[in-house]
Amino acid sequence: MLVAMSFIAILVALGGFIYSYQSIISLSERINEIEKLLLVKVELTIDYGNGTVKACSVNVKSGASLLDALSCVADVETQKFDFGLMVQSINGVKNNPGTSKFWVWYVWKEGNWSLGPVGADQYLVKNGEKYKWAYERFKG
Numbered sequence: 001m002l003v004a005m006s007f008i009a010i011l012v013a014l015g016g017f018i019y020s021y022q023s024i025i026s027l028s029e030r031i032n033e034i035e036k037l038l039l040v041k042v043e044l045t046i047d048y049g050n051g052t053v054k055a056c057s058v059n060v061k062s063g064a065s066l067l068d069a070l071s072c073v074a075d076v077e078t079q080k081f082d083f084g085l086m087v088q089s090i091n092g093v094k095n096n097p098g099t100s101k102f103w104v105w106y107v108w109k110e111g112n113w114s115l116g117p118v119g120a121d122q123y124l125v126k127n128g129e130k131y132k133w134a135y136e137r138f139k140g
Helices: 001-040 066-073
Strands: 038-049 055-062 076-081 084-090 102-111 110-114 129-136
Touching: 001 084, 055 066, 055 102, 066 076, 066 084, 066 129, 084 129
Parallel strands: 038 129
Antiparallel strands: 038 055, 076 084, 102 110, 102 129
16 A cells, blocks of 8 residues: 555656646747747848958847847947947947048848938847948048
């Protein structure tokens, strides 16, 4: 009788373990699904103005700015102004007022690259959008 009760207790414990394990896997799968909803994937291109162009995809949290996305893939230096943050350097390539070469950003809209409408720290990226950072003579 004692052996039978011990065996039943072991089966109950094992059943509880299996149920808990399946619940953890199910929870993990749900968390992955939620993370996909909370992340946005964007395409970034960095054109260094000397023939070197690097392109990559990056996943960032929903609500992230373009500056946040850039900071995930590059070493970025910024300077604060009244209008917001301005990128001063990407991967060691610095703005050069003497030659009027600066980092500017574009968004791919309707088949064309359009100059960013606001500072990169204020522009919230959208899933699937394409962005380009270009080191070029700013025509302002």
